[in-house]
Amino acid sequence: MNPAGSNTQKEDFKLKDTKPQLGERWPHGGSRGGGGWISSERATSTYDLVEQMFYLYVRVVKARDLPPNPVSGSCDPYVEVKLGNYKGKTQHFEKKPNPLWNQVFAFSKDKLQSSILEVFLRDREMVGRDDYIGKVIFDMHEVPTRVPPDSPLAPQWYRLEDRRGETKLKGEVMLAVWMGTQADEAFPDSWHSDAASVHGEGVYNVRSKVYVSPKLWYLRVNVIEAQDVEPHDKTQQPQVFVKAQVGNQVLKTKLCPTKTPNPLWNEDLLFVAAEPFEEQLVLTLENRVAPSKDETVGRIVLPLHTFEKRMDHRTIHSKWFNMEKFGFGVLEADKRHEQKFSSRIHLRVCLEGGYHVMDESTMYISDQRPTSKQLWKQPIGLLEVGILSAQGVQQMKTKDGRGATDAYCVAKYGLKWVRTRTILDSFNPKWNEQYTWEVYDPSTVITLGVFDNNHLGSNDGGKNDARIGKVRIRLSTLETDRIYTNSYPLLVLQPSGLKKMGELHLAVRFTCLSLAHMIYLYGQPLLPKMHYLHPFTVNQVDSLRFQAMRIVATRLGRAEPPLRKEVVEYMIDVDSHMWSMRRSKANFFRVVSLFSGMMSISKWIGEVCQWKNPVTTVLVHVLFFILVCYPELILPTVFLYMFLIGVWNFRFRPRNPPHMDTKLSWAEAVAADELDEEFDTFPTTKAQDVVRMRYDRLRSVAGRIQTVVGDIATQGERFQGLLSWRDPRATSLFVMFCFVVAVALYITPFKMVALVAGLLWLRHPKFRSKLPSVPSNFFRRLPSRADSML
Template sequence: MYPSSSQEPVDCTLKEISPYLGRGQVVGSHVVRLADKPASDRVEQMQYLFVRVVKAREVPAMEEIPGSLDPFVEVRVGKYRARTEPFEKQRQDPVWNEVLTFSRDQIRSKVIEVVVKDKVYDNDDEPVGIIRFDLNGIPIRIPPEDPLAPEWHRLEDKQTGEKTKGELMLAVWMGTRADEASDDAWDSDAAAALVDGSMAAYIRPQVYFSPSLWYVRVEIIQAEDLVVAEKSRSPKICVKAHIGHQGLKTKVVHAPEFNPLWNEDLLFVAAEPFEDHLILSVEDFEGPNRVEVIGWVVIPLSSIEKRVDNRVIAKRRYQVEKPAAAVDVDQWKEEEEVPGSLLLRLCLEGGYHVLDESPHYSSDLRPTAKELWNPPIGVLELGILRAEGLHPMKTRDGRGTSDAFCVARYGHEWVRTRTIVNSLTPKFDEHHTWAVYDPATVLTVGLFDNRQLGSSNTTSNNNDMKIGKVRIRLSTLEPGRLYTKSYPLLVLHPSGVKKMGELLLAIKFSCTSLVNMMYLYTRPLLPMMHYIRPLTLVQQDVLRYRAVKIVAARLRLFTVGKWFGDVCTWKNPVTTVLVHVLFVMLMYLNQLILPLLLLYMSLLGIWNYRYRPHYPPHMDTRISYAEVAHPDELDEEFDTLPTTKSTDLVRMRYDRLRSVAGRIQTVVGDVATQGERVLAFLSWRDPVATAIFVIFCIVSALVLLVIPYQVIIVVVGFYKMRHPWFRQRQPSVLLSFFRRLLSKIDNML
């Protein structure tokens, strides 16, 4: 199935290609005009034969079965054939309205035959009727010309050529993939590969839209007047929350007065339209393996209030019921006995961006609420041309082959190309466009092998197989330039890196406003709510889809940094004011810096004299965490070499070691990423970012020549130590710019 291992080096370089797009051939990102014809997007100028079969009338029935006819239309071009769906209700006036296509490379005959046949009496020698076309007389249609109108054609007898009863409405023309009829067309190979019509979605091109995802914030504050089975003991209460398959629970608290207090935030993910319900169950832990469900609360997600900022949501009481019900406590009848109520604060968070892809390769950074979206800054155009040199992914008729299709994702829109059947050099020739809201996003294009063909089973056992994928960061594209590249498809196998083929793409990023795009480099990468009310690491793990990284939090490991942070946040106003005065003195009396530093260290030593140790140093178990060591860790420490433990125990310890090594590797990768971003300042891998940095350096040099450096340092220091009233809860401009810089993580498998 996969290529055998080889010691030959893998060619991983990008190659420039020169396809024929639009008005001519692309050479070095420029189009050399060959003819004065309208441009046809980003697809190659390859001709296809289009046959639109609309309908038929007065089609004669076969004599062997009087009055019976299950008609379909078959188009023959040499040895290639394509057919429409048959009607099985004995209709003599069927309506198909289907388009069949043939590649110009497949056409080896000058005659095109359109044959009307009967499914019951399917015989090539005795069709119901036939229509013949001369290939030289077929018109050529170039978009955006008006569609070719279909016409009625009289059926002929195949043997005698005489006109017979029955007519067929057809339109036949030559065109390209830019034709709007191409989206609904059946390729000749694809039409022959179908088992039944229900599998059409696995062949034709499709466009999918990701659902609008929302965070559901459930703040469980308190329960009141709970009724438990055993009132003589102090209950242990927790609340379990479920939305679909997502489940979370609060901590277990003792409630001697039957009014447990939690004040916990639980976060879920929900998709519009909101069909699920929030289900809360209040449970009492009576003992080991004994849990009493006190009651339930069921709240429709569509009834929960939405918010797009950090405003406070009003609390509400919800009645705990058996069976589950969501009723406002104010509407409850006082005379009926109730098992208690829950005090909750619920909202749908629209100010966050719900990450449903890797944060390093995100294709969309907009918040969920559409009212917070900014206008687009440009347009991304993608031409999926073809693939070359694919390795066989299956065997058919004794030879290796592949049924390839592409999937491209950017933003909320997924596009899937048509499946090219039985080809290791598939030609897609499809053009797609997306609106761009942020250049710090990534376009992902994947190539797959269709496993649905040749089998009516569409279960998970026939999942499509990934051949390879390509990631393209938009900030690396020069605005307005057309890139035509051949991207190697690299995958990692146990035997090493394998090249599964090459994918040929045409890409163009057009910017509507360069000023607006440069302004984005000073804005935070994520929406404001990620900084006003950031998600904790625990919440990110529970939501599973998210992975938010804050680089600055990893740097708060030094005592000096923590002290300076307290000064900047005015935790102790007297200390901060003294630091301001000392800062100004040091800038204008810089000859006192070294004496004052030595004096400060001496005073610090005198101050710490009263805290001097009175005993000689000894082993501290807290330093080595010996007091909190797990028994298995101690057992592993004293194990012999080679081990004497069981295989399962050694495997568990090995998995634990792999987990620790993975976390270390992640930290090392983060450090390397920051270094690579520093190197990206002047590398021109991100043309806009480098241009901004160069302009900043020039302006800074001119400012430093005019203004004394002491003034600049004082201004920067005062700005850094400004009062929290003048601070915004968002990353600084420099940090936002730094986070948008490129790293080599885009080039990793």
């Protein structure tokens, strides 16, 4: 790793302006830009944020009346589409003279190697080479061009020709051939010549797809009480608690403090559940027999879809449920186990949709809407992102003895995830795909990540897709209706240090649909109302967020093709809560930078009081006299000064969206051992001496934090000590001082008081003492509660 490094390296980590040849406002097919999310009334955007890429499309629909093989007496047909050195094959069917394929092939115009397109129909044989049935030839100059929203080109029946292209053979094949762009509806599901080396299941993993995050609900289980709890040992009174489980989420109530068959808890247990509800709520009553031994005395299973959905703060009615006695109930034929009665449990259970379920880190939140769609409001704008290309991508693996990278890009905003197609064996991949999202709040972040595809063959199941880099863009930092074309550095912090993996070229546009609505939002609460009416504790928020992220990763991993767990976790920063010395330093210096302005003002005031610049001090005296004589000008002067500062800073406003700041993150100067600690597993796998050294270092850092927090607490307790009578003499003096000052201020004009106080504060250094002031000495002598700490 290179440390803070040279100026050249620092420049590589910066955002760069680009000037791509974006397409003009040419229409697209809707499903590519909006994924079916944008209604026709609002879909005014066009596929104009990417460069046009032309493709030759060949749709193979079906065939009929194919002649049987003279040897086998049957026909196992498939179609081979050949253009130069590129060959694409359809699925073959066994013993089917009238097969149906409906498969599309796409050949990039930039890589066309021939002016003749050949479509062969072959019969697959078990041994030897496949038998030739017939072919159809197309002249590339005669192929029509089709641009959406034109209707799809109608396929036609073509008679098969012999090898010389002269004699018409028996059998026909239905084809459609046209020249189109990446905006064509057939583009996402096409077999691409760029991925000609991929076969089998790997073909599905290279195509572009749109994913939807599952709708998440909070399941609130209010465990109130139970009745008629009967332990296995009838001679002992039960002391029970309730264990609730939803999927792999397990929560427990507190142990009932008294031993009674009718325990009372009145505790809330919170879970995260995803639609469609596949899990069930499993409640068990457990009796504490010994300090480390519990026995199950009752059980009940409740489907989640039976619970009421609450969208507001209205009251949910509680219900009694009969519990099955654990170990019995299944032996209905055995009369000895027949139940005469059962325990009952009193519950108040509901699915709450008035909250926003946090499926990602709060710092980079991309959706602040409640779960229930009935509570959504109208969108305020559209976010359009053109994923153009990447440049200088590093080698991620080795193929056939040479370096290779199979890159694809993932973008996540709100509930919608998009994945571009995979560009094989390219360090400068070009995607040129455009996507659109509805925006409901500008204070949100879109995240884009680039990955290396390691699932292109049947033997790659155990590999993970490698991270190449990530970019975040906060929408509120974008000007409306402006196209941002920038190159973002793809930075990854590895155990060896910070590394630039390439650059991602994007075109971004945020279109405002209602400026009044957007301005109105700035005065509204950030989260839905339920977050404030029924807030969660810090521990609940952390637990719920962790469970939500696990559910999202699991559900997206079940799509076809899957959006894999390692990709989802990297996009939503699942490990952001883990300890890192580097992050701790970065956050500390972020706090320090916040006080830099106050420190500068304090330093300037000190120079004025010390008469370092007599002209400035005299001007301050003049301003002070004016404000004292005309106190009604104080507030207007303050606001006018802030207005002038804002106008002055307008010329220095950021011209581009923010990006990953390596200096702010302390990623350039991080020590090697701190990096090794950050990438260590949890729990640690390091040797004992290494763990001891890191523990001592952590204690040192925590000691400094403890000292700072203790000092802040001491100052606050001293303020409380002014009137708390913990020091009777100090409080008596302060109370008497307050009485004298109140009388003096009552009989003295305020202007005179302000004038005397200001002149005393601005007095010349000759009239100042180097000793601490009386108020400072008095304050330092006040007691704090630090004396009572062990």
